[in-house]
Amino acid sequence: MNCLIIDRLYAYLDGDLSPTEKEEADRHFASCESCRIALATRNRIAKTAESLPAFKIPEDFSAQIMARIPSAQVRRRRKTWGWPAAIAAGAVTITSGFFLTALFSGQGVPVLLQKAAEAFGGYLHDAANFAIKSLKIIVLAGKLVGDIAGQILNTLRAITDMIGPETQAILAGGSLLILITGGVFLRRRIVFAGRHHEN
């Protein structure tokens, strides 16, 4: 056997040679000093690298990282108290606004309450009118869609009356085939897109 190529030397050290190749290499090492030295040198470099001193980690390394992570408990508390706090703040603002208006306008609280109720009633009336009109528009739109669908159905019925049962069967079969092909194609695209996303 000739002297080893460098990458075979590394393959030997990594244990990547087949038993036969290894046996052959071992026989060669026994008789070739150059290859023996080359192997020992590379082995020593690898072993020395594996024995390099480890990094001295400060005691508080993980604690420092954890201190920079926002606390999940704080997040949860904010989530829990967010809505009630907002409602309470709104109520406090309205009440204090009410009393401040009463104080600066010189009007009594009952008068102000009555005025507010009248204004609120007006808004409620307008909102009810708006809702009724919107409902009417929706009903009209529904009717229109129904009429169009009826027209389409009538046209289809007229067409089917004009063609024979054989042609109807061919058309139905063709439509089914197109639907199945389309479905298979779409499914493949979704699966492929999923795989692509994984990569």
Place this chain on the structure above:
Amino acid sequence: MIEDNRSSVPDDPTLVRRVLRGDQGAFEMIVRKYQLPMLNYVSRMVHEREMALDVSQEVFLRAYASLSSFRPEFKFSTWLFRIASNYLIDHWRKKKVPTVSLDQPMDDTDDGCHLQVADEKASVIRDLELKELRTRLESAMDCLPAHLRELFIWRHVTGMSYEEMAEIKKLPVGTVKNRVFQAKEMMRKLLEERP
């Protein structure tokens, strides 16, 4: 591979699930498990101790922030080290450090590894004391291009398999092996040449 303290802690997918359910203690376990291999790698990539600590912290924080995107069918360690490798690339790009990119494509056919063993009857390396060799090895490692140094460290300092390294770098195993051989040959030449 590469785990600091694996005997008493649950496996990685379990820890990740617990973190995602809000158990921060589980993330601290992850940090403790991987801090040593991470710092062994990062410190040899950035050279400065404080910088290595900062970079490693940022890597763990990035991992925490994107933990929901981790897919349990992959190895957590390779996912974590990919974050670290990408972080270093970004870090050097921002700092405009004149270095070879970790992802720089290279000609894997012209690596000198296909050469026949030369007459190596004399070798400085074999005669050096272990302590001296370690010091010289650390210096020689600094002279390697970053993309080769990274692979050398992963293989021989943190003890990764070629398959893990290939998964991190998204390269074929053969290419990774070839680059590690290249790094080792460069190291050997540097060690033989240096007084």
